[in-house]
Amino acid sequence: QVQLVQSGAEVKKPGASVKVSCKASGYTFIGYDFNWVRQATGQGLEWMGWMNPKTGDTGYAQKFQGRVTMTRNTSISTAYMELSSLRSEDTAVYYCAREGAYGDYAYWGQGSLVTVSS
Amino acid sequence: DIVMTQSPDSLVVSLGERATINCKSSQTILYTSNNKNNLAWYQQKSGQPPKLLIYWASTRESGVPDRFSGSGSGTDFTLTISSLQAEDVAVYYCQQYYSSPITFGQGTRLEIK
Numbered sequence: 362q363v364q365l366v367q368s369g370a371e372v373k374k375p376g377a378s379v380k381v382s383c384k385a386s387g388y389t390f391i392g393y394d395f396n397w398v399r400q401a402t403g404q405g406l407e408w409m410g411w412m413n414p415k416t417g418d419t420g421y422a423q424k425f426q427g428r429v430t431m432t433r434n435t436s437i438s439t440a441y442m443e444l445s446s447l448r449s450e451d452t453a454v455y456y457c458a459r460e461g462a463y464g465d466y467a468y469w470g471q472g473s474l475v476t477v478s479s
Numbered sequence: 480d481i482v483m484t485q486s487p488d489s490l491v492v493s494l495g496e497r498a499t500i501n502c503k504s505s506q507t508i509l510y511t512s513n514n515k516n517n518l519a520w521y522q523q524k525s526g527q528p529p530k531l532l533i534y535w536a537s538t539r540e541s542g543v544p545d546r547f548s549g550s551g552s553g554t555d556f557t558l559t560i561s562s563l564q565a566e567d568v569a570v571y572y573c574q575q576y577y578s579s580p581i582t583f584g585q586g587t588r589l590e591i592k
Contacts, residue, residue, distance in 0.1 A: 396581065406521075406529065406572055408581040422580045456528055463535060464576040465519040469528035 363387040365457055365470035372476045378445040381473045383457030390438040391415035394460045397431065397442045399453040400472075407453075412440060447477045481505050481575050485584035493592040498560040500587045502573035507553050510577065517577035520549055520558045523586075524569045532571075533558065565591060 368382040383395065397409040410421035412431040419431045430443045440457055454472040461467030482505040492498045508517045516536035521529035531540045533549035536556055546561045560567055568591055573584040 405586045406574075406583040408583070411579075411581075420579055458528075461531070461534065463515075464517060465531055465534035466521070466529070466574070467531050467534075467540065469530075472528055 363459065363468045365459060365468055367455075367457060367470040367473045370474040370476070372478065373447050375448055375477055375479055377447050377477075378443060379447060379475050380441055380443040381455050381457075381475070383440045383442075383470050385438045385440070385459065390433075390435060395431070395433075395440045396458045396460065396466060397429075398456045398458055398466075400456070401450075401453040404453075409442070409455075414440060444475075447475075449477050451475065452477045480580055481508065481578060481582050483573055483575055483582050483584040485571075485573060485587050487587060488585070489588040489590070491590045491592045492560075492563045494565065495562050498563050498567070498589055500558045500571050500573075500589070502551075502556045502558070502584050504554045504556075504575055508575045508577035509553050516552050516556070517575060518549075518551075518556050519574045519576065520547075521572045521574065522567075522569045523572065529572060560589075563589075563591070 364386045366384045371379050373379050391414045394411050396411045399407050409425050412419045414433045428445050433440045454474050456472050457470040458466035459468040484503045486501045518536040520533040523529040532543050532547050537549045548559050550557050570586045570588050572586050
């Protein structure tokens with residue numbers, strides 16, 4: 362069965378960077394795009410961008426352009442999302458989500474809490 | 480960007496009654512090449528990631544109870560829970576995956592009366 366297991370919670374200072382991992386299993390890693398979505402406490406879902414794990418092609422939401430980098434390591438079936446120049450407003454749960462066959466997000470990781478605090 | 484607007488923001492329904500959530504997109508999300516609406520519905524329970532319920536506006540994901548149904552086309556969509564169960568308490572989101580950036584509705588909180 363498809364599983365996405367994310368890295369653990371992180372606490373970072375303003376201005377620092379964070380790198381969240383998403384390890385996939387149960388399917389062919391390069392077969393489906395990854396997306397990253399974040400959710401601040403009590404708030405809605407915010408799309409950050411996508412990555413094609415086969416080619417490494419990416420597309421980012423304009424809001425995060427210049428601060429976010431999505432990469433992958435195909436040898437260990439893991440996708441990564443790195444966010445730099447962190448500020449308090451970046452405190453949120455970050456989810457990886459794998460697309461289904463039709464573009465929807467059929468599979469989600471459990472979420473990684475990133476707290477930005479001085 | 481396509482703006483997704485859900486209504487209502489919150490909903491209180493009795494057990495066994497029908498719950499209806501609406502979602503409106505700021506422009507059409509109907510792919511004319513295959514006549515499919517690129518709209519999904521998700522359920523998010525407290526402390527959990529979202530769970531896909533419906534894709535293509537009306538196709539139920541495998542394993543989703545048939546009390547959940549989706550309808551609509553173009554810019555106006557509806558998620559209906561035909562007979563509310565206690566385990567349906569959650570926040571529900573619509574999402575368009577027609578064009579980038581992918582956007583979600585603001586969410587509808589569903590509670591039991």
